[in-house]
Amino acid sequence: MQLITTTSQRKNPISLTPLIDVVFILLLFFMLSSSFQKWRQVNISAPTNSPTIIPSEKPEFAIVQLDSDDGRFRIDDTLFQIDDLESLQTLISARPDAIYVLNTSPDVRVQTMVTLVDTLKALGAKDISLASEENPTELNGVTP
Template structure:
Protein backbone atom coordinates (compact mmCIF):
# COMPACT_ATOMS: atom_id res chain seq x y z
CA UNK A 1 0.00 0.00 0.00
CA UNK A 2 1.35 3.35 -1.04
CA UNK A 3 1.06 6.42 1.15
CA UNK A 4 -0.51 9.42 -0.40
CA UNK A 5 1.95 12.20 0.32
CA UNK A 6 -0.35 14.68 -1.30
CA UNK A 7 0.42 17.58 -3.45
CA UNK A 8 2.43 20.53 -2.33
CA UNK A 9 -0.02 22.67 -0.50
CA UNK A 10 0.55 26.35 0.10
CA UNK A 11 0.94 27.23 3.76
CA UNK A 12 -2.13 28.89 5.25
CA UNK A 13 -1.84 32.66 5.52
CA UNK A 14 -2.51 34.16 8.91
CA UNK A 15 -4.62 37.27 8.70
CA UNK A 16 -3.39 40.19 10.81
CA UNK A 17 -6.75 41.97 10.78
CA UNK A 18 -8.07 40.31 13.96
CA UNK A 19 -4.77 41.00 15.73
CA UNK A 20 -4.95 44.69 14.83
CA UNK A 21 -8.57 44.81 15.99
CA UNK A 22 -7.62 43.34 19.36
CA UNK A 23 -4.74 45.80 19.76
CA UNK A 24 -7.04 48.75 19.05
CA UNK A 25 -9.68 47.47 21.44
CA UNK A 26 -7.06 47.17 24.19
CA UNK A 27 -5.76 50.63 23.39
CA UNK A 28 -9.27 52.10 23.65
CA UNK A 29 -9.91 50.24 26.89
CA UNK A 30 -6.77 51.56 28.59
CA UNK A 31 -7.31 55.08 27.28
CA UNK A 32 -10.88 55.21 28.58
CA UNK A 33 -10.15 53.66 31.97
CA UNK A 34 -7.09 55.71 32.86
CA UNK A 35 -7.49 59.02 34.63
CA UNK A 36 -6.07 62.21 33.25
CA UNK A 37 -6.36 64.14 36.49
CA UNK A 38 -3.93 67.02 36.75
CA UNK A 39 -1.77 66.83 39.84
CA UNK A 40 -0.60 70.06 41.35
CA UNK A 41 2.52 70.62 43.33
CA UNK A 42 2.54 72.29 46.73
CA UNK A 43 5.77 73.72 48.09
CA UNK A 44 6.25 72.97 51.77
CA UNK A 45 9.65 74.16 52.99
CA UNK A 46 11.19 72.27 55.88
CA UNK A 47 13.30 74.30 58.29
CA UNK A 48 17.03 73.65 58.01
CA UNK A 49 20.12 74.92 59.77
CA UNK A 50 21.68 77.99 58.23
CA UNK A 51 24.71 80.20 58.82
CA UNK A 52 22.99 83.47 58.01
CA UNK A 53 20.98 85.15 60.75
CA UNK A 54 17.27 84.58 60.71
CA UNK A 55 14.92 87.41 59.91
CA UNK A 56 13.03 88.68 62.89
CA UNK A 57 9.41 87.84 62.25
CA UNK A 58 6.52 86.65 64.32
CA UNK A 59 6.32 82.85 64.48
CA UNK A 60 2.89 81.36 65.03
CA UNK A 61 2.86 77.68 65.90
CA UNK A 62 -0.21 75.84 64.65
CA UNK A 63 -0.68 72.39 66.15
CA UNK A 64 -2.77 70.04 63.97
CA UNK A 65 -4.61 67.66 66.27
CA UNK A 66 -5.18 64.02 65.41
CA UNK A 67 -8.95 64.17 65.91
CA UNK A 68 -9.71 65.00 62.29
CA UNK A 69 -9.01 68.62 61.53
CA UNK A 70 -8.93 70.73 64.68
CA UNK A 71 -5.94 72.99 65.20
CA UNK A 72 -4.64 74.54 68.39
CA UNK A 73 -3.16 78.03 68.27
CA UNK A 74 -1.93 79.41 71.61
CA UNK A 75 -4.41 77.38 73.72
CA UNK A 76 -7.33 78.21 71.40
CA UNK A 77 -8.85 75.39 69.38
CA UNK A 78 -10.25 76.08 65.91
CA UNK A 79 -11.52 73.93 63.08
CA UNK A 80 -9.82 75.61 60.15
CA UNK A 81 -10.76 72.86 57.73
CA UNK A 82 -14.49 73.47 58.27
CA UNK A 83 -14.69 77.13 59.32
CA UNK A 84 -11.71 78.73 57.59
CA UNK A 85 -8.74 80.64 58.98
CA UNK A 86 -9.58 83.08 61.79
CA UNK A 87 -8.79 86.73 60.94
CA UNK A 88 -6.72 87.27 64.09
CA UNK A 89 -4.29 84.56 62.96
CA UNK A 90 -3.13 86.46 59.90
CA UNK A 91 -3.12 89.97 61.36
CA UNK A 92 -1.41 92.89 59.63
CA UNK A 93 2.13 91.53 59.60
CA UNK A 94 3.21 88.55 57.56
CA UNK A 95 3.89 85.88 60.21
CA UNK A 96 5.84 82.67 59.78
CA UNK A 97 3.40 79.83 60.42
CA UNK A 98 5.01 76.65 61.72
CA UNK A 99 2.78 73.56 61.58
CA UNK A 100 3.26 70.84 64.19
CA UNK A 101 1.31 67.66 63.51
CA UNK A 102 0.38 65.18 66.21
CA UNK A 103 1.10 61.54 65.59
CA UNK A 104 -1.73 59.93 63.64
CA UNK A 105 -2.63 62.98 61.54
CA UNK A 106 -3.33 62.04 57.95
CA UNK A 107 -1.35 63.56 55.13
CA UNK A 108 -4.61 64.72 53.56
CA UNK A 109 -5.48 66.80 56.64
CA UNK A 110 -2.00 68.35 56.61
CA UNK A 111 -2.25 69.26 52.92
CA UNK A 112 -5.75 70.70 53.44
CA UNK A 113 -4.47 72.85 56.32
CA UNK A 114 -1.58 74.20 54.23
CA UNK A 115 -3.98 74.86 51.35
CA UNK A 116 -6.41 76.78 53.60
CA UNK A 117 -3.56 78.85 55.06
CA UNK A 118 -2.25 79.68 51.58
CA UNK A 119 -5.75 80.68 50.42
CA UNK A 120 -6.03 82.98 53.44
CA UNK A 121 -2.88 84.80 52.33
CA UNK A 122 -0.15 83.10 54.36
CA UNK A 123 3.09 83.19 52.36
CA UNK A 124 5.46 81.67 54.91
CA UNK A 125 4.18 78.23 55.91
CA UNK A 126 6.59 75.60 57.19
CA UNK A 127 6.34 72.11 58.64
CA UNK A 128 7.85 72.08 62.13
CA UNK A 129 7.60 68.37 62.88
CA UNK A 130 5.56 65.49 64.16
CA UNK A 131 4.77 65.39 67.88
CA UNK A 132 4.84 62.07 69.68
Template sequence: MRIDRHRPRRRAISMTPLIDVVFLLLLFFMLASTFARFGAVDVSLAHEGSGPAATGERRNVLLSVAEDAGYAIDGIAVEKDRLAEALKAGREDGSWRIVVRASPRAVAQDVVEAIDEARRAAIGPVVLVP
Protein backbone atom coordinates (compact mmCIF):
# COMPACT_ATOMS: atom_id res chain seq x y z
CA MET A 1 0.00 0.00 0.00
CA ARG A 2 1.31 3.29 -0.98
CA ILE A 3 0.79 6.30 1.28
CA ASP A 4 1.43 9.69 -0.15
CA ARG A 5 2.27 12.26 2.38
CA HIS A 6 0.81 15.58 1.85
CA ARG A 7 3.71 17.96 1.60
CA PRO A 8 2.93 21.46 2.68
CA ARG A 9 3.19 23.92 -0.12
CA ARG A 10 5.73 26.68 0.26
CA ARG A 11 4.22 30.04 0.78
CA ALA A 12 5.48 32.94 -1.25
CA ILE A 13 7.62 35.35 0.75
CA SER A 14 5.74 38.51 1.45
CA MET A 15 7.62 41.62 0.36
CA THR A 16 5.49 43.99 2.43
CA PRO A 17 7.58 43.89 5.64
CA LEU A 18 10.79 44.35 3.65
CA ILE A 19 9.35 47.34 1.80
CA ASP A 20 8.21 48.83 5.12
CA VAL A 21 11.68 48.50 6.63
CA VAL A 22 13.37 50.03 3.58
CA PHE A 23 10.87 52.89 3.58
CA LEU A 24 11.46 53.58 7.28
CA LEU A 25 15.24 53.56 6.80
CA LEU A 26 14.93 55.91 3.84
CA LEU A 27 12.71 58.23 5.84
CA PHE A 28 15.11 58.19 8.81
CA PHE A 29 18.17 59.03 6.73
CA MET A 30 16.35 61.78 4.86
CA LEU A 31 15.30 63.43 8.11
CA ALA A 32 18.65 62.93 9.83
CA SER A 33 20.58 64.48 6.97
CA THR A 34 18.73 67.80 7.28
CA PHE A 35 19.99 68.30 10.84
CA ALA A 36 23.64 68.36 9.81
CA ARG A 37 24.74 71.83 8.78
CA PHE A 38 28.10 71.94 7.09
CA GLY A 39 29.98 75.22 7.06
CA ALA A 40 33.00 76.13 5.06
CA VAL A 41 35.80 78.45 6.03
CA ASP A 42 37.76 80.01 3.20
CA VAL A 43 41.44 79.64 4.04
CA SER A 44 44.34 80.89 1.98
CA LEU A 45 47.68 79.27 2.68
CA ALA A 46 50.91 81.24 2.62
CA HIS A 47 53.33 80.22 -0.09
CA GLU A 48 56.46 81.41 -1.84
CA GLY A 49 56.03 84.88 -3.29
CA SER A 50 53.64 86.10 -0.62
CA GLY A 51 56.22 88.37 1.00
CA PRO A 52 56.11 92.16 1.38
CA ALA A 53 56.58 92.81 -2.34
CA ALA A 54 53.58 90.66 -3.26
CA THR A 55 51.24 92.09 -0.63
CA GLY A 56 51.94 95.77 -1.07
CA GLU A 57 52.48 97.70 2.15
CA ARG A 58 50.66 95.32 4.47
CA ARG A 59 51.93 94.74 7.97
CA ASN A 60 51.53 91.37 9.65
CA VAL A 61 49.73 90.49 12.85
CA LEU A 62 50.65 87.06 14.22
CA LEU A 63 47.76 85.13 15.74
CA SER A 64 49.05 82.00 17.50
CA VAL A 65 46.86 79.06 18.50
CA ALA A 66 48.22 76.77 21.24
CA GLU A 67 47.20 73.20 22.02
CA ASP A 68 45.26 74.16 25.16
CA ALA A 69 42.89 76.53 23.29
CA GLY A 70 45.18 79.43 24.13
CA TYR A 71 45.36 82.36 21.74
CA ALA A 72 48.06 85.02 21.47
CA ILE A 73 48.33 88.13 19.30
CA ASP A 74 51.94 89.08 18.62
CA GLY A 75 52.98 87.07 21.69
CA ILE A 76 50.40 88.59 24.07
CA ALA A 77 47.85 86.11 25.46
CA VAL A 78 44.22 86.90 24.63
CA GLU A 79 40.98 85.16 25.60
CA LYS A 80 38.85 83.70 22.81
CA ASP A 81 35.92 85.99 23.61
CA ARG A 82 38.04 89.11 23.14
CA LEU A 83 39.98 87.96 20.09
CA ALA A 84 38.21 90.09 17.46
CA GLU A 85 38.34 93.20 19.69
CA ALA A 86 42.06 92.72 20.34
CA LEU A 87 42.75 92.34 16.62
CA LYS A 88 40.89 95.59 15.83
CA ALA A 89 42.59 97.61 18.59
CA GLY A 90 44.90 100.24 17.10
CA ARG A 91 44.79 98.93 13.54
CA GLU A 92 43.22 100.49 10.48
CA ASP A 93 41.02 98.40 8.19
CA GLY A 94 42.65 96.83 5.15
CA SER A 95 46.29 97.65 5.89
CA TRP A 96 47.04 94.57 7.98
CA ARG A 97 47.38 90.88 7.19
CA ILE A 98 46.49 88.39 9.92
CA VAL A 99 48.85 85.42 9.94
CA VAL A 100 47.38 82.46 11.84
CA ARG A 101 49.94 79.95 13.12
CA ALA A 102 48.82 76.84 14.96
CA SER A 103 51.03 74.74 17.21
CA PRO A 104 51.46 71.13 16.06
CA ARG A 105 49.17 69.87 18.81
CA ALA A 106 46.44 72.48 18.41
CA VAL A 107 42.90 71.21 17.95
CA ALA A 108 41.44 71.86 14.50
CA GLN A 109 38.28 73.43 15.99
CA ASP A 110 40.39 76.02 17.84
CA VAL A 111 42.19 76.91 14.61
CA VAL A 112 38.90 77.29 12.72
CA GLU A 113 37.48 79.49 15.50
CA ALA A 114 40.63 81.66 15.38
CA ILE A 115 40.27 82.08 11.61
CA ASP A 116 36.59 82.89 12.02
CA GLU A 117 37.31 85.54 14.68
CA ALA A 118 40.09 86.99 12.52
CA ARG A 119 37.69 87.35 9.59
CA ARG A 120 35.12 88.92 11.91
CA ALA A 121 37.69 91.57 12.89
CA ALA A 122 37.88 92.64 9.21
CA ILE A 123 41.24 94.40 9.37
CA GLY A 124 42.66 92.57 6.35
CA PRO A 125 43.18 89.18 4.75
CA VAL A 126 43.71 86.08 6.88
CA VAL A 127 46.53 83.67 6.01
CA LEU A 128 47.18 80.28 7.61
CA VAL A 129 50.84 79.22 7.91
CA PRO A 130 52.09 75.78 8.90
Protein backbone atom coordinates (compact mmCIF):
# COMPACT_ATOMS: atom_id res chain seq x y z
CA MET A 1 0.00 0.00 0.00
CA GLN A 2 2.71 2.39 0.92
CA LEU A 3 4.76 1.43 -2.11
CA ILE A 4 1.93 2.25 -4.47
CA THR A 5 1.34 5.69 -3.04
CA THR A 6 5.00 6.67 -3.21
CA THR A 7 5.39 5.56 -6.83
CA SER A 8 2.24 7.38 -7.87
CA GLN A 9 3.52 10.51 -6.19
CA ARG A 10 6.81 10.24 -8.03
CA LYS A 11 5.09 9.66 -11.35
CA ASN A 12 2.72 12.59 -11.04
CA PRO A 13 4.41 15.43 -9.29
CA ILE A 14 2.05 17.82 -11.05
CA SER A 15 -1.52 17.15 -12.07
CA LEU A 16 -2.21 16.19 -15.65
CA THR A 17 -5.53 18.01 -15.77
CA PRO A 18 -4.23 21.42 -16.98
CA LEU A 19 -2.28 19.64 -19.71
CA ILE A 20 -5.40 17.85 -20.85
CA ASP A 21 -7.28 21.13 -20.85
CA VAL A 22 -4.74 22.74 -23.10
CA VAL A 23 -4.58 19.74 -25.41
CA PHE A 24 -8.36 19.67 -25.66
CA ILE A 25 -8.41 23.34 -26.59
CA LEU A 26 -5.76 22.75 -29.25
CA LEU A 27 -7.74 19.78 -30.53
CA LEU A 28 -10.91 21.84 -30.73
CA PHE A 29 -9.07 24.59 -32.58
CA PHE A 30 -7.65 22.24 -35.19
CA MET A 31 -10.92 20.36 -35.57
CA LEU A 32 -12.90 23.52 -36.19
CA SER A 33 -10.43 25.40 -38.34
CA SER A 34 -9.09 22.68 -40.59
CA SER A 35 -10.86 21.78 -43.78
CA PHE A 36 -10.60 18.58 -45.73
CA GLN A 37 -12.22 19.80 -48.93
CA LYS A 38 -10.11 19.27 -52.00
CA TRP A 39 -10.77 22.19 -54.29
CA ARG A 40 -10.01 21.98 -57.97
CA GLN A 41 -10.22 24.59 -60.65
CA VAL A 42 -11.28 24.93 -64.24
CA ASN A 43 -9.33 27.57 -66.08
CA ILE A 44 -11.23 30.09 -68.12
CA SER A 45 -8.72 32.02 -70.13
CA ALA A 46 -9.36 35.11 -72.15
CA PRO A 47 -9.07 34.83 -75.94
CA THR A 48 -5.62 36.45 -76.10
CA ASN A 49 -4.05 33.63 -74.11
CA SER A 50 -5.59 30.80 -76.11
CA PRO A 51 -2.60 28.93 -77.54
CA THR A 52 -4.44 26.61 -79.89
CA ILE A 53 -5.71 29.17 -82.38
CA ILE A 54 -3.25 29.40 -85.22
CA PRO A 55 -3.74 32.74 -86.90
CA SER A 56 -2.82 31.51 -90.38
CA GLU A 57 -5.48 28.82 -90.30
CA LYS A 58 -9.12 29.63 -90.12
CA PRO A 59 -10.33 27.68 -87.10
CA GLU A 60 -13.29 25.40 -87.41
CA PHE A 61 -16.08 26.10 -84.98
CA ALA A 62 -18.67 23.77 -83.56
CA ILE A 63 -21.47 25.62 -81.87
CA VAL A 64 -22.70 23.92 -78.71
CA GLN A 65 -26.01 25.35 -77.59
CA LEU A 66 -26.96 24.51 -74.00
CA ASP A 67 -30.50 25.61 -73.23
CA SER A 68 -31.73 23.44 -70.38
CA ASP A 69 -30.62 21.43 -67.37
CA ASP A 70 -32.25 18.22 -68.59
CA GLY A 71 -29.15 16.92 -70.32
CA ARG A 72 -29.98 17.87 -73.89
CA PHE A 73 -27.90 20.23 -75.93
CA ARG A 74 -27.27 20.97 -79.58
CA ILE A 75 -24.02 20.79 -81.45
CA ASP A 76 -24.44 22.58 -84.76
CA ASP A 77 -28.23 22.15 -84.58
CA THR A 78 -28.03 18.41 -83.91
CA LEU A 79 -29.69 17.43 -80.67
CA PHE A 80 -27.57 15.36 -78.32
CA GLN A 81 -28.08 13.77 -74.96
CA ILE A 82 -25.26 14.05 -72.47
CA ASP A 83 -25.60 10.35 -71.54
CA ASP A 84 -25.33 9.32 -75.15
CA LEU A 85 -21.58 9.06 -75.20
CA GLU A 86 -21.37 7.01 -78.41
CA SER A 87 -22.96 9.55 -80.71
CA LEU A 88 -20.97 12.30 -79.05
CA GLN A 89 -17.80 10.29 -79.43
CA THR A 90 -18.51 9.79 -83.13
CA LEU A 91 -19.02 13.49 -83.66
CA ILE A 92 -16.02 14.61 -81.67
CA SER A 93 -13.60 12.07 -83.12
CA ALA A 94 -14.64 13.28 -86.55
CA ARG A 95 -13.80 16.85 -85.60
CA PRO A 96 -11.25 16.77 -82.78
CA ASP A 97 -9.59 20.02 -83.77
CA ALA A 98 -12.72 22.09 -83.93
CA ILE A 99 -13.25 24.78 -81.35
CA TYR A 100 -16.32 23.83 -79.40
CA VAL A 101 -18.04 27.10 -78.64
CA LEU A 102 -20.38 26.83 -75.71
CA ASN A 103 -23.42 29.09 -75.81
CA THR A 104 -25.46 28.86 -72.65
CA SER A 105 -28.92 30.13 -71.90
CA PRO A 106 -29.02 32.54 -68.96
CA ASP A 107 -31.05 30.22 -66.76
CA VAL A 108 -28.90 27.11 -67.19
CA ARG A 109 -27.08 26.10 -64.03
CA VAL A 110 -23.33 26.37 -63.68
CA GLN A 111 -23.19 22.68 -62.77
CA THR A 112 -24.74 21.75 -66.12
CA MET A 113 -22.17 23.78 -68.01
CA VAL A 114 -19.26 22.28 -66.08
CA THR A 115 -20.59 18.74 -66.60
CA LEU A 116 -20.91 19.37 -70.32
CA VAL A 117 -17.38 20.75 -70.53
CA ASP A 118 -16.10 17.70 -68.64
CA THR A 119 -17.91 15.33 -70.98
CA LEU A 120 -16.71 17.02 -74.14
CA LYS A 121 -13.18 17.11 -72.80
CA ALA A 122 -13.29 13.44 -71.81
CA LEU A 123 -14.45 12.51 -75.29
CA GLY A 124 -11.48 14.22 -76.89
CA ALA A 125 -12.52 17.78 -77.65
CA LYS A 126 -9.27 19.70 -77.43
CA ASP A 127 -10.55 23.22 -77.45
CA ILE A 128 -13.67 24.25 -75.59
CA SER A 129 -14.66 27.86 -75.33
CA LEU A 130 -17.34 29.57 -73.36
CA ALA A 131 -18.98 32.30 -75.39
CA SER A 132 -19.68 35.52 -73.59
CA GLU A 133 -23.37 36.15 -72.98
CA GLU A 134 -23.87 39.59 -74.45
CA ASN A 135 -21.26 39.13 -77.16
CA PRO A 136 -21.22 35.54 -78.46
CA THR A 137 -18.17 36.20 -80.61
CA GLU A 138 -16.06 36.77 -77.52
CA LEU A 139 -14.71 33.38 -76.48
CA ASN A 140 -13.17 32.20 -73.24
CA GLY A 141 -11.08 29.06 -73.51
CA VAL A 142 -12.07 26.51 -70.87
CA THR A 143 -9.50 23.94 -69.76
CA PRO A 144 -10.59 21.59 -67.01
